[in-house]
Amino acid sequence: MVAFIEAWGGGNGAARRLSPHIRLLCGALFFSGATLTPPRPAALSFGIAAIAGWAACCGLPRRRLRGALALAASLFLPLAALAWAAARLNGDTAAWRVPAVIVLRSTLGIVAAAATMAALDLAELHDALAALPLPRAVRALLLQVAQQTALLTDETRRLGDALRIRGLVSARLATRVRGLCALPTVWLVRLALRAERVGAAMEVRGFDGGGGGRRAAATRADRAAVSLALLVLGVAGWLRWRGM
Amino acid sequence: MPQGDPREPHALWFDAVSVRYRPDGPEAVSRVTFRVAPGERVALLGLNGCGKTTLLTAAVGLVPFAGAIHVEGLPVARDTLRAVRDQVGFLFGVPDDQLLLPHVLHDVAFSLERRGVPRDEARARAAEMLAALGVGDLAACAPHQLSAGQRQRVALAGALVARPRVLLLDEPSAALDPVGKEELAGLLEGQGAALLMATHDLAFARRVCRRFVILDAGRVVADAADATCVARYEEGRVAAVRTRARGPAS
Numbered sequence: 001m002v003a004f005i006e007a008w009g010g011g012n013g014a015a016r017r018l019s020p021h022i023r024l025l026c027g028a029l030f031f032s033g034a035t036l037t038p039p040r041p042a043a044l045s046f047g048i049a050a051i052a053g054w055a056a057c058c059g060l061p062r063r064r065l066r067g068a069l070a071l072a073a074s075l076f077l078p079l080a081a082l083a084w085a086a087a088r089l090n091g092d093t094a095a096w097r098v099p100a101v102i103v104l105r106s107t108l109g110i111v112a113a114a115a116t117m118a119a120l121d122l123a124e125l126h127d128a129l130a131a132l133p134l135p136r137a138v139r140a141l142l143l144q145v146a147q148q149t150a151l152l153t154d155e156t157r158r159l160g161d162a163l164r165i166r167g168l169v170s171a172r173l174a175t176r177v178r179g180l181c182a183l184p185t186v187w188l189v190r191l192a193l194r195a196e197r198v199g200a201a202m203e204v205r206g207f208d209g210g211g212g213g214r215r216a217a218a219t220r221a222d223r224a225a226v227s228l229a230l231l232v233l234g235v236a237g238w239l240r241w242r243g244m
Numbered sequence: 245m246p247q248g249d250p251r252e253p254h255a256l257w258f259d260a261v262s263v264r265y266r267p268d269g270p271e272a273v274s275r276v277t278f279r280v281a282p283g284e285r286v287a288l289l290g291l292n293g294c295g296k297t298t299l300l301t302a303a304v305g306l307v308p309f310a311g312a313i314h315v316e317g318l319p320v321a322r323d324t325l326r327a328v329r330d331q332v333g334f335l336f337g338v339p340d341d342q343l344l345l346p347h348v349l350h351d352v353a354f355s356l357e358r359r360g361v362p363r364d365e366a367r368a369r370a371a372e373m374l375a376a377l378g379v380g381d382l383a384a385c386a387p388h389q390l391s392a393g394q395r396q397r398v399a400l401a402g403a404l405v406a407r408p409r410v411l412l413l414d415e416p417s418a419a420l421d422p423v424g425k426e427e428l429a430g431l432l433e434g435q436g437a438a439l440l441m442a443t444h445d446l447a448f449a450r451r452v453c454r455r456f457v458i459l460d461a462g463r464v465v466a467d468a469a470d471a472t473c474v475a476r477y478e479e480g481r482v483a484a485v486r487t488r489a490r491g492p493a494s
């Protein structure tokens with residue numbers, strides 16, 4: 001299992017030579033391309049090759065790739081299994097296509113996202129978002145989602161440590177059940193109170209997603225990467241449109 | 245209308261300030277009145293739940309209040325909040341809450357950038373402030389990688405870097421080691437800003453402040469410029485605990 005915090009940075013592929021905002025932009029374009037891939041042989045091959053290429057460029061560590069695939073499996077295999085079983089029962093194999101498409105595109109999208117996160121340190125996210133032409137509110141939201149998730153992951157770990165130290169893990173079954181049932185309430189209340197306090201801090205500090213990096217002049221590598229990513233997106237769209 | 249002479253210079257002015265968190269609930273702060281002069285350093289003391297944090301958050305318009313609060317001559321009101329907050333360096337009781345960016349240097353520099361300081365200058369000044377607080381080598385880290393004390397120092401850096409005219413600090417020394425406390429004390433003295441600091445750290449309060457306002461159940465019970473009131477407050481608090489521990493005389 002790879003925690004959210006650990007999913008950032010650590011990739012040492014060619015994509016590291018790109019500006020942070022270009023890495024983010026290319027990742028978004030590859031992700032979008034993944035969502036367009038139809039489940040036909042030619043398109044499938046193209047989609048898998050494109051995402052694999054992006055993952056290699058980002059230097060996605062194998063552990064993280066396995067983690068991304070495991071996440072996709074845990075999220076989508078039950079859906080796929082259910083749909084397949086229903087299709088078999090009804091004798092309508094074509095009905096399994098839609099869930100298969102969802103599983104395929106989602107898996108490719110998750111791998112694309114994991115690769116992009118590996119190529120970008122969490123600390124670079126602010127500059128990356130600031131250099132893209134995004135509305136301030138969107139920038140603020142994305143930054144806070146990443147920042148607070150990182151801090152909450154840490155806090156959740158401490159909560160888990162407290163449960164272990166206080167003996168919940170080794171307690172009698174009834175006590176464990178009671179404690180675990182109460183946990184979501186405790187955690188969600190902390191989450192809500194934290195959100196309120198962070199909102200107050202954003203107000204007091206005047207944070208609205210502004211500030212941050214100037215967009216550095218695009219290098220040749222940046223332009224080439226964006227062109228390639230746009231091409232991939234274009235081809236994926238064309239394949240989808242042409243029904244190939 | 246506020247009492248007292250409004251022409252008298254003040255950095256902070258609480259005038260009969262009361263706060264209720266619920267319309268039918270008790271007052272968390274009740275008719276608190278005192279001023280902080282420009283450059284004056286005041287410690288706000290009191291037991292848990294006496295209203296220290298409530299008073300600080302009211303001063304930046306985070307909670308509704310009755311009465312009047314003025315910050316550098318500006319009344320704290322809905323249409324002046326931005327201007328008021330520009331004058332203030334605020335430290336929250338939980339420093340994690342105010343670390344808004346996933347990069348330490350960027351987070352501290354943000355306090356300057358939002359005040360119009362160019363990015364490069366803001367980051368240079370942020371780096372200096374982090375170094376002054378002993379965490380200069382953590383400038384490139386993400387906040388979640390830091391210990392509680394390190395996050396506290398980063399949050400303090402964010403509050404101090406813009407050299408605001410008023411500092412409102414909630415338990416600034418809570419997670420600091422003795423070296424960190426000494427570094428912070430030196431910085432606070434050097435800043436020259438008016439300071440209102442809520443704290444349980446009486447030694448730190450005596451080190452930094454020259455005036456002590458004590459709250460009890462939301463009311464001001466002492467406001468003195470010498471440390472004897474702090475000593476009496478400390479002795480009284482400890483004596484009360486010992487009395488409770490001994491129980492009623494048989």
